[in-house]
Amino acid sequence: MKKIDSVIAGIIRGFHIYNDTILGAILFIGSLILFIQSFSISIMKNPVSSLDTARFFPQLVFGALMPIGILLLIRGIIRAKDQKSSAPEGEKLETGVVAFKRSVIALAAIAIFLLLMEPLGFIPAAILYMLFNMFYMCERAAWKPWLFVIVAVVVAVGAYFIFRQFIYVRLPAGILKGVLG
Amino acid sequence: MLLNGFTSLLSLEMILLMFGGVIVGIIFGAIPGLSATMAIVLFLPITFNMGTTQAFALLVALYIGGVSGGLISAILINIPGSAMSIATCYDGHPMANSGHAQRALGIGVFFSFLGTVISLAIMMVAAPALASIAVKMSSFEIFSMTFCAIALVTGVGSKDVLKALAAAFFGIAFCLIGMAPVDGATRYIFGSNKLLSGIPLTSAVVGMFAVTEILKTVGKKISANKLEQRHREKIKGFGFSFKEFVGQIKNLIVSAAVGLGIGFLPGMGGSLANQVAYIAVQKTSKHPEKFGTGIMDGIVASETSNNASIGGAMIPLLALGIPGDGPTAMLLSAFTIHGIVAGPLLFKTSGPLVYTVFAAMIVCSIIMLIVEFFGIPVFAKVIDVPRQILFPVVLVICVVAAFSNNKIMFDCWMLLFFGIMGVVLGKFNFPRTPMILGLVLGQNLETNLRRALQLSRGSFAPFFTRPVSCILLCLGLFFIISAIVRQFVDLAKGKKIKENEA
Numbered sequence: 001m002k003k004i005d006s007v008i009a010g011i012i013r014g015f016h017i018y019n020d021t022i023l024g025a026i027l028f029i030g031s032l033i034l035f036i037q038s039f040s041i042s043i044m045k046n047p048v049s050s051l052d053t054a055r056f057f058p059q060l061v062f063g064a065l066m067p068i069g070i071l072l073l074i075r076g077i078i079r080a081k082d083q084k085s086s087a088p089e090g091e092k093l094e095t096g097v098v099a100f101k102r103s104v105i106a107l108a109a110i111a112i113f114l115l116l117m118e119p120l121g122f123i124p125a126a127i128l129y130m131l132f133n134m135f136y137m138c139e140r141a142a143w144k145p146w147l148f149v150i151v152a153v154v155v156a157v158g159a160y161f162i163f164r165q166f167i168y169v170r171l172p173a174g175i176l177k178g179v180l181g
Numbered sequence: 182m183l184l185n186g187f188t189s190l191l192s193l194e195m196i197l198l199m200f201g202g203v204i205v206g207i208i209f210g211a212i213p214g215l216s217a218t219m220a221i222v223l224f225l226p227i228t229f230n231m232g233t234t235q236a237f238a239l240l241v242a243l244y245i246g247g248v249s250g251g252l253i254s255a256i257l258i259n260i261p262g263s264a265m266s267i268a269t270c271y272d273g274h275p276m277a278n279s280g281h282a283q284r285a286l287g288i289g290v291f292f293s294f295l296g297t298v299i300s301l302a303i304m305m306v307a308a309p310a311l312a313s314i315a316v317k318m319s320s321f322e323i324f325s326m327t328f329c330a331i332a333l334v335t336g337v338g339s340k341d342v343l344k345a346l347a348a349a350f351f352g353i354a355f356c357l358i359g360m361a362p363v364d365g366a367t368r369y370i371f372g373s374n375k376l377l378s379g380i381p382l383t384s385a386v387v388g389m390f391a392v393t394e395i396l397k398t399v400g401k402k403i404s405a406n407k408l409e410q411r412h413r414e415k416i417k418g419f420g421f422s423f424k425e426f427v428g429q430i431k432n433l434i435v436s437a438a439v440g441l442g443i444g445f446l447p448g449m450g451g452s453l454a455n456q457v458a459y460i461a462v463q464k465t466s467k468h469p470e471k472f473g474t475g476i477m478d479g480i481v482a483s484e485t486s487n488n489a490s491i492g493g494a495m496i497p498l499l500a501l502g503i504p505g506d507g508p509t510a511m512l513l514s515a516f517t518i519h520g521i522v523a524g525p526l527l528f529k530t531s532g533p534l535v536y537t538v539f540a541a542m543i544v545c546s547i548i549m550l551i552v553e554f555f556g557i558p559v560f561a562k563v564i565d566v567p568r569q570i571l572f573p574v575v576l577v578i579c580v581v582a583a584f585s586n587n588k589i590m591f592d593c594w595m596l597l598f599f600g601i602m603g604v605v606l607g608k609f610n611f612p613r614t615p616m617i618l619g620l621v622l623g624q625n626l627e628t629n630l631r632r633a634l635q636l637s638r639g640s641f642a643p644f645f646t647r648p649v650s651c652i653l654l655c656l657g658l659f660f661i662i663s664a665i666v667r668q669f670v671d672l673a674k675g676k677k678i679k680e681n682e683a
Contacts (some may be wrong), residue, residue, distance in 0.1 A: 065350045099400030107597075114593050133569070133573035160576065178205045
């Protein structure tokens with residue numbers, strides 16, 4: 001297994017074994033920080049009562065999340081041993097590693113699509129995104145390049161003009177600004 | 182008067198207008214990120230030059246079509262058109278996945294129609310009486326009601342109550358971002374002015390469902406062998422027998438009552454109704470363990486209740502001039518634009534128009550039934566589209582829908598953010614439903630809590646001295662505490678908590 005794969009495998013196993021522990025810790029620490037931060041929220045000079053401020057509700061919410069976080073943390077510690085015995089291993093773990101990497105790539109593709117949407121324009125960015133995903137999601141034997149290209153172009157151009165004409169939404173034109181008007 | 186209302190709609194022009202409105206509404210409802218509210222907003226300016234009857238016929242058509250359309254994407258691709266159809270995914274998609282997409286759609290369509298018609302019938306008979314109840318609901322009762330609903334979904338409807346509670350509070354926490362209700366104080370915007378108006382709900386809901394669904398699919402390459410056409414089912418009628426229909430009458434009544442009841446409370450509507458009805462039907466079922474596996478009861482609960490919320494939301498709108506949800510807020514604007522004052526005197530000053538609106542709602546429900554019935558075989562073809570083509574296309578449409586809400590890229594990034602959050606939280610077996618419910622209702626909860634505390638000058642006593650509020654609060658607390666106790670008893674007994682649900 002490559003180094004990156006073993007790191008991902010560690011993350012997957014860690015998530016499985018210490019699921020509640022990690023979640024509880026994140027919830028507790030995050031809530032504690034935001035609870036403390038709530039004291040810096042500016043409030044009205046003359047509230048009707050001391051509870052009638054913009055601080056009260058956040059303190060209530062984060063105040064409730066903190067004990068929930070602690071309970072999850074405790075439960076996680078109790079259950080860690082059981083979880084260890086059922087943690088994925090072997091082929092299941094390898095499949096998990098592959099799925100993890102593929103998901104990260106798919107997420108990166110969405111992020112790149114959004115990044116390109118303004119400078120490049122919606123139509124080219126959407127076509128590139130769709131084409132990448134269509135090829136990426138299936139096995140080579142299932143590739144249908146012409147169909148993929150036609151669908152990507154029709155959807156991108158169609159969505160642009162439908163939203164512009166009927167919903168009055170002008171999606172970023174980017175490099176096609178001169179052509180699309 | 183109702184007959185006169187029907188008569189005023191009896192022209193080819195009016196029928197075509199309503200047909201067009203329902204079809205456009207269904208399209209808006211079916212596309213994740215677009216909604217009935219958006220359809221009404223877009224068509225409102227077009228109604229300026231129309232007669233009052235035509236204008237309201239069109240707007241009502243958009244409303245009814247928009248609420249119903251959400252079931253299509255929820256059933257076929259497991260991505261709800263809006264928060265109103267989230268619970269439809271739970272059983273609708275598994276049923277579609279098992280080769281019964283047309284049956285799932287048929288059930289959804291038929292019970293959407295029944296939900297609308299039942300709520301309209303009650304609205305027509307009891308609007309003034311029910312509206313007087315609504316007006317007596319103060320901030321104390323509305324807060325307690327919202328709390329009770331969230332508690333019901335987290336406490337009763339979740340297998341892991343601790344995580345469900347965390348998810349609900351987590352969702353509410355997102356509502357703290359931006360300007361606080363009542364005084365507009367700025368909170369947790371982390372230096373970004375774009376967060377001043379809070380988290381865009383559409384991006385959050387669509388991101389958590391659409392992006393998560395795509396990432397689930399992308400985990401493994403789609404095999405070329407899987408691309409063959411699925412088994413095509415042929416259904417008769419709506420895909421269920423009369424015996425099955427009779428078996429659903431209890432669920433129909435429960436769900437319609439939930440939809441109507443929640444619909445007529447300001448700020449709640451179908452987004453909450455479908456979740457609560459699902460839990461209510463599941464808990465009163467003889468076979469609760471089958472929920473989530475693709476059974477008819479789940480679709481009946483969700484679709485009856487979200488459509489029943491239409492009649493519910495119309496009650497305070499017509500009788501009090503208070504909108505119950507987004508689309509009715511737009512309808513209130515339409516009333517104002519056309520010089521009509523919605524409120525207690527509406528039935529006296531504009532009686533014929535009110536009955537025309539009632540008649541239009543009934544006609545539009547029938548049109549919705551016809552359009553969706555004949556559309557079922559066409560809609561069901563979506564499931565035959567290869568996933569490697571369908572999902573990228575769906576994501577692009579979701580991005581466009583997110584962008585179109587405020588016309589800024591920030592909303593698209595929020596879509597991605599909530600998509601990532603959905604995936605990460607999924608790894609923690611964190612349930613999505615309570616989180617989205619918290620996100621949808623958080624602001625309502627805070628607004629009413631603060632208003633109530635203003636009225637009571639900081640005292641919590643009225644929450645317990647007012648009978649309705651007290652009952653609802655106690656019920657909510659009971660749901661949560663009993664669920665926590667049950668969970669810890671199970672843990673002590675060594676039972677393994679079943680991971681995750683919807």
